[in-house]
Amino acid sequence: MKIVRFNDALRIAALAATDAGLPVQWPVGLVRDVYGRLRFAVNAERADYPEPARLQLESRTAQLGAFATSERVLFRDDFSDADALFSHPDWHQTLVVGNVEDEEEVGGLAPEIPVPLLDRQVTGQDWLRTEASESGVAHPPRIVFYGLKGGVGRSTALAMLAYRLARDGKRVLLIDFDLESPGLSGLLLPEERVAPFGLVDWFVEDAVGQADDVLFDLVSDSPLAEQSTGSIRVAAAMGNGETAYLAKLARVYADVPNPGGGVQRFAQRMQRVVEALEAQEKPDVVLIDSRAGLHDVAAVSIAGLATVALLFATNSPQNWQGYRQLFAHWQHRPEVLRHIRSRLAIVQALFPETDQAARAARFVQQSYDLFADHLYDQIEPGDTTPTDAFTFDMNDQAAPHFPWRVRWSPRLQEFDPLLRVEDGGADNTDIELAFGPFFQEVISAVSGG
CATH class of the missing domain: 3.40.50.300 (P-loop containing nucleotide triphosphate hydrolases)
Structure with a gap:
């Protein structure tokens, strides 16, 4: 069995999350933990999300190899405070580098895959945090x-x-x-x-x-x-x-x-x-x-x-x-x-x-x-x-x-x-x-x- 590496796992998960067969009204996000392991997350109640779509996502988890966590997809009702996850400021629309083996080649390059990603990192998180000062006070150059x-x-x-x-x-x-x-x-x-x-x-x-x-x-x-x-x-x-x-x-x-x-x-x-x-x-x-x-x-x-x-x-x-x-x-x-x-x-x-x-x-x-x-x-x-x-x-x-x-x-x-x-x-x-x-x-x- 082919070993799934860090970059491969994100690409596989992004392809799964953006599958055309999933409900468009509930975009699937990816949560990546500090070890690089991934989970699918849907900002909806579990009962509202079509079961075939949920099962489809769970089946794709096995393809992530060592970078998979639980097969269970995260929904709002899995949390006492769902907004702590789904409204977290570190969600970013992320362009995941594609692979010519995954999709049809375009101009000699694999297309990028846009997907919401919440990337939990030990360090380096602040390279993606651009929020202004909380005080709102004007400052010198x-x-x-x-x-x-x-x-x-x-x-x-x-x-x-x-x-x-x-x-x-x-x-x-x-x-x-x-x-x-x-x-x-x-x-x-x-x-x-x-x-x-x-x-x-x-x-x-x-x-x-x-x-x-x-x-x-x-x-x-x-x-x-x-x-x-x-x-x-x-x-x-x-x-x-x-x-x-x-x-x-x-x-x-x-x-x-x-x-x-x-x-x-x-x-x-x-x-x-x-x-x-x-x-x-x-x-x-x-x-x-x-x-x-x-x-x-x-x-x-x-x-x-x-x-x-x-x-x-x-x-x-x-x-x-x-x-x-x-x-x-x-x-x-x-x-x-x-x-x-x-x-x-x-x-x-x-x-x-x-x-x-x-x-x-x-x-x-x-x-x-x-x-x-x-x-x-x-x-x-x-x-x-x-x-x-x-x-x-x-x-x-x-x-x-x-x-x-x-x-x-x-x-x-x-x-x-x-x-x-x-x-x-x-x-x-x-x-x-x-x-x-x-x-x-x-x-x-x-x-x-």
């Missing part, structure tokens, strides 16, 4: 700095953008959510300037109802802005003199009880601390350093917090492979995709000094292929392009795929933004040469210009 890997100059670009904005008179708030690799405070704050508490303290104190008491002592001034008309305030991951960081970090991602019942997820807690800091600091702009990689912190930062999400990249196969996995994850959930794609901007990091025209062209081609294959609307040849279509030409410099470039500079290789020019630090000319065009793109994006 939030710029998220994200990369699949470290070492691409993301934190340096963040520090330099903060410096430029402060020089322009802006009140800048920096939030270091790279909790597993805290380093923003070391880049922007001398040790004696680091605040007594860090973000990890807020999360652990929040779990026991004491977060408000640490908020004021969580932010400190960076001397990088001392010669500017604006300010740079830093909420670091780690407080000064920390001795129990790992013990605190191990508890950060836990859901905590809500006073009114239920639990508050980590994503909601991230929203709350950002809003609390914004209310306290009243910044003009918020810069968020996200954790690298496909992590829940990055998911919340991009999908839940960002006004603009800067995707740092270099022209390497590993980079494009990683972004393709992330974009494909969104692509298969169209309503999530439509919410996220307009806030993305790709940054070509460490843009070299040599062979620039050829390197730029290769990067644009790779970036365009990535966005066109996964995020842009597909317009068939000969069809009229709708006015609201999200699609762009490869060389359209206003398109999300067209990179904002940060130049590689030998002057910034071992960069210390707090080092004075007379002691060997970079001056404004060095900074503008490497970051000037990048600054203008970001400022234009957040100002709507």
Whole structure:
């Protein structure tokens, strides 16, 4: 007997759930548990659903192999609170990749199978959660700095953008959510300037109802802005003199009880601390350093917090492979995709000094292929392009795929933004040469210009 693998099981279940012989008034959804096992769910009373259709679904369960749970189809009357399942916010209309062996081949590709899916995951759930803040309070522009890997100059670009904005008179708030690799405070704050508490303290104190008491002592001034008309305030991951960081970090991602019942997820807690800091600091702009990689912190930062999400990249196969996995994850959930794609901007990091025209062209081609294959609307040849279509030409410099470039500079290789020019630090000319065009793109994006 052929072993059914993870991808096979979802495709088999999707085909069963969308069988043309099932009642159209009750769409069949799929519930996938944390192990990948699947069940059929119908938002109807069991007695109202035709028995032949129910038996048909139950018979298909055996085809799922090890990824089957009970043969019993879930109906409303199986629950004391049916809406807790059937109205759960994590249901998403999902496009399941087909297989040419399952259906008639169309243009050399298997058709996608649209099906409602409630995907229970241990981690990664927040890549698909795009709900706005529960408070409804207007917030300043939030710029998220994200990369699949470290070492691409993301934190340096963040520090330099903060410096430029402060020089322009802006009140800048920096939030270091790279909790597993805290380093923003070391880049922007001398040790004696680091605040007594860090973000990890807020999360652990929040779990026991004491977060408000640490908020004021969580932010400190960076001397990088001392010669500017604006300010740079830093909420670091780690407080000064920390001795129990790992013990605190191990508890950060836990859901905590809500006073009114239920639990508050980590994503909601991230929203709350950002809003609390914004209310306290009243910044003009918020810069968020996200954790690298496909992590829940990055998911919340991009999908839940960002006004603009800067995707740092270099022209390497590993980079494009990683972004393709992330974009494909969104692509298969169209309503999530439509919410996220307009806030993305790709940054070509460490843009070299040599062979620039050829390197730029290769990067644009790779970036365009990535966005066109996964995020842009597909317009068939000969069809009229709708006015609201999200699609762009490869060389359209206003398109999300067209990179904002940060130049590689030998002057910034071992960069210390707090080092004075007379002691060997970079001056404004060095900074503008490497970051000037990048600054203008970001400022234009957040100002709507």
